[in-house]
Amino acid sequence: MHLIIVEDLELDRENLKELIQKNCDTSHQAVDFSCYENGETFLNSYHAGICDALFLDILLNGISGIDVAEKVRRIEPRLPIIFTTIEPDFALDGFAVHAMDYLIKPLCPKKVSWCLKELQEYLSAPAFLTLLETEGRGHSSSRNVALNDILYGECQNHNMIIHTTTGTVCVRLSFQDFNARLPHTGRFLVCGRGLVVNLSYVEQVKTGKILLKDGETLPFSRSRTVQVREAFSSWLFSCSRKGGWT
Numbered sequence: 369m370h371l372i373i374v375e376d377l378e379l380d381r382e383n384l385k386e387l388i389q390k391n392c393d394t395s396h397q398a399v400d401f402s403c404y405e406n407g408e409t410f411l412n413s414y415h416a417g418i419c420d421a422l423f424l425d426i427l428l429n430g431i432s433g434i435d436v437a438e439k440v441r442r443i444e445p446r447l448p449i450i451f452t453t454i455e456p457d458f459a460l461d462g463f464a465v466h467a468m469d470y471l472i473k474p475l476c477p478k479k480v481s482w483c484l485k486e487l488q489e490y491l492s493a494p495a496f497l498t499l500l501e502t503e504g505r506g507h508s509s510s511r512n513v514a515l516n517d518i519l520y521g522e523c524q525n526h527n528m529i530i531h532t533t534t535g536t537v538c539v540r541l542s543f544q545d546f547n548a549r550l551p552h553t554g555r556f557l558v559c560g561r562g563l564v565v566n567l568s569y570v571e572q573v574k575t576g577k578i579l580l581k582d583g584e585t586l587p588f589s590r591s592r593t594v595q596v597r598e599a600f601s602s603w604l605f606s607c608s609r610k611g612g613w614t
Contacts, residue, residue: 369399369491372419374410374436375452376429380473384423384452387480397488405429407436414440421448421468421487427455437465448487497549499539502527513537515555519569520586521546523562554606557599560588567603 371388375381385401392399402419404410407428422440424433437449448468456472468490469483501511517532523543530537530546539546543562550556550564558564565578565586572579576590588596 369397369420369487370402370418371399371421371423372402372404372410373423374404374407374428374433375423375425376405377425380425380452380475383475384471384480387475387477388484390477391481391484395484395488407431407433411436411439414443416443419447420491421450423450423452423471426451426453434465437467441465448490450483450487499530499537499541502538502540508540511537515551515566516568518556518566519580519582519584520563520565522564554599554603557596557603559586559596560592563588567600570600573597573600 369392373381373384375384381403385403388399388401391397404413407424408430411431422437424436426433428436433451433453437451440447440449449465450469450471451467452471452473452475454473456470469486471479471483495516496512496514498510498512500508502508513530513532517534519531519533521528521530521543523529526540526542528539528541528543528546530539543564547556547558547564555567556564557567559578563586565580569580569582570578571581573593573596575593576587578586578588578596580586
């Protein structure tokens, strides 16, 4: 991992580095750091892909950590951002930029460890599924399907029809095997027999049906309405804390 720390107090900066390094040494995770004393210096050298996660002090000298995060979000909407702050109340300001976590000073080693566990799980999650697409007459070819592009999948005649933002993909795969390949983070929800939906693309859950953001409606058993609504609410809350990176 390459981590960036933006912190104006050297003592706090070195303490955070030490806690992260100890945790990564224990888990045999390689890590290196780039550190900045203020937001202006960081932003002058920042570009997309420069790091795996950004640790930001909220109360920086000059431009605030919240303002820095807002600028970063315009370029990298899914970069994990972790705020550090001496005031718990300031954490509420971070919801607008979808922070992954908040570490309250003085830093607690257990909370830093938990935060890094969440970060490592996110970074290790696959970005796509490699599937054999059915092309007719018994022919098939390997295809990578990005998880971010999947709207929903449905089982039809022993095949999985995967609806994506760019079209449909048909694969000869059981519903059970397809679900086993999806990350178990709450993002993909089995809504009924033979139907799994990406909650990132859900606009609203109504009684017995799901309304997607593109206007499409997916029916499911009315008896599962409460469970589906609760799962959708939990996903929205998770996204508000973690910027949708789950």
